[in-house]
Amino acid sequence: MNQQESSRFEVFLEERSYPLEIGHDLKAIILQKSDELIETGTKVVAVVDDGMRKANPEFLREIYNSIPHLSLPSGEKTKSSNHLIQIWDFLASQKLDRSSSLFAIGGGVIGDLAGFAAASFMRGISLYQVPTTLLSMVDSSVGGKTGINLKAGKNLVGSFHQPKGVFMDLKVLSTLSSREFAAGMAEVIKYGMIGNRTLYEKIASQTKPLSYDSPSLLKLIRTCCIEKARLVQADEREMASDGGGRALLNLGHTFAHAIEAVAGYGDYLHGEAVSIGLLCALRLSKSQGFCMEDPESMLVDILSSYGLPTALKHSLSISTLMEKMLSDKKVSHGKLRFVMMKEIGDAFVEEISEVCKIEEVWASVGAS
Numbered sequence: 001m002n003q004q005e006s007s008r009f010e011v012f013l014e015e016r017s018y019p020l021e022i023g024h025d026l027k028a029i030i031l032q033k034s035d036e037l038i039e040t041g042t043k044v045v046a047v048v049d050d051g052m053r054k055a056n057p058e059f060l061r062e063i064y065n066s067i068p069h070l071s072l073p074s075g076e077k078t079k080s081s082n083h084l085i086q087i088w089d090f091l092a093s094q095k096l097d098r099s100s101s102l103f104a105i106g107g108g109v110i111g112d113l114a115g116f117a118a119a120s121f122m123r124g125i126s127l128y129q130v131p132t133t134l135l136s137m138v139d140s141s142v143g144g145k146t147g148i149n150l151k152a153g154k155n156l157v158g159s160f161h162q163p164k165g166v167f168m169d170l171k172v173l174s175t176l177s178s179r180e181f182a183a184g185m186a187e188v189i190k191y192g193m194i195g196n197r198t199l200y201e202k203i204a205s206q207t208k209p210l211s212y213d214s215p216s217l218l219k220l221i222r223t224c225c226i227e228k229a230r231l232v233q234a235d236e237r238e239m240a241s242d243g244g245g246r247a248l249l250n251l252g253h254t255f256a257h258a259i260e261a262v263a264g265y266g267d268y269l270h271g272e273a274v275s276i277g278l279l280c281a282l283r284l285s286k287s288q289g290f291c292m293e294d295p296e297s298m299l300v301d302i303l304s305s306y307g308l309p310t311a312l313k314h315s316l317s318i319s320t321l322m323e324k325m326l327s328d329k330k331v332s333h334g335k336l337r338f339v340m341m342k343e344i345g346d347a348f349v350e351e352i353s354e355v356c357k358i359e360e361v362w363a364s365v366g367a368s
């Protein structure tokens with residue numbers, strides 16, 4: 001790994017544009033940003049993933065010695081209304097005002113939850129994302145989606161609130177478990193399947209699975225962030241009328257969100273549910289006559305090489321999964337819309353009216 005390598009680019013969203021920094025030791029840059037804010041009289045606080053804090057004590061010690069912070073437990077269960085209230089109470093106790101800033105330091109759960117707290121506290125304070133998992137680096141920290149889960153479904157309450165900056169310090173990935181790293185790879189593979197066949201084929205041809213110290217990791221993260229920024233810039237609030245645009249980032253996610261909600265939040269890591277969802281999306285595409293030249297075995301091999309699941313751990317009820325799908329945000333006028341692929345690397349959105357086709361896909365991953 002080239003420790004000197006770093007990358008900076010801008011997500012262009014008019015007055016909501018922000019820089020994205022990727023590097024191998026960004027503590028000084030993050031510290032500089034928070035010092036700059038404090039020097040101008042801005043109150044700065046942090047919400048931190050407790051697992052990350054314990055695994056990287058020096059990371060937080062150096063950055064946040066003087067900044068009040070709230071630690072919250074790792075895991076999807078934390079993305080709840082109870083923890084949201086806990087953050088609001090913390091922000092109020094720190095006497096923040098509308099010019100204050102919140103740093104969200106952790107994976108997708110902390111980024112989404114603390115992001116939503118920042119979006120809603122006093123109708124919105126400034127947010128800086130410091131993603132510390134591969135998944136949050138390549139996906140959730142970029143693009144401004146924030147929110148919490150309800151029993152009824154994933155991410156059902158939330159808002160768009162773009163961060164003022166995103167800092168990706170690859171050094172913290174060294175303390176990530178291989179399970180968490182693999183979960184992030186599911187989102188990386190997703191980018192290949194949506195719109196970058198070269199990326200997909202490159203991952204497929206790798207003789208050794210990527211890990212936190214792979215020399216190509218920084219470039220890979222950058223590629224994913226550029227793909228994401230491109231879609232977000234074109235369709236910030238996922239409103240594209242043709243269903244393309246940002247919605248394409250949901251490839252496999254209608255399946256994944258149903259799995260997470262039905263199995264119980266935390267049973268599957270989000271990326272693990274996405275792994276099964278990607279395979280479901282490929283099977284659904286094939287059932288509609290697409291992706292005929294794309295062998296399913298290639299995707300199964302890629303996912304399996306990272307130890308990602310390609311079937312449910314325990315059978316789940318097809319009718320309950322279908323019910324959850326119908327409460328997904330991607331449902332429009334009561335109709336289920338899915339991201340599918342004409343071929344790997346060429347995704348599109350289409351309504352599926354033949355429920356039996358979706359049920360067949362569920363059965364193929366072990367639902368009954």
Ligand code: GLY
Pocket residue numbers: 139140142143145246249250
């Ligand atoms: N994770 C999908 C999106 O940000 O739109």
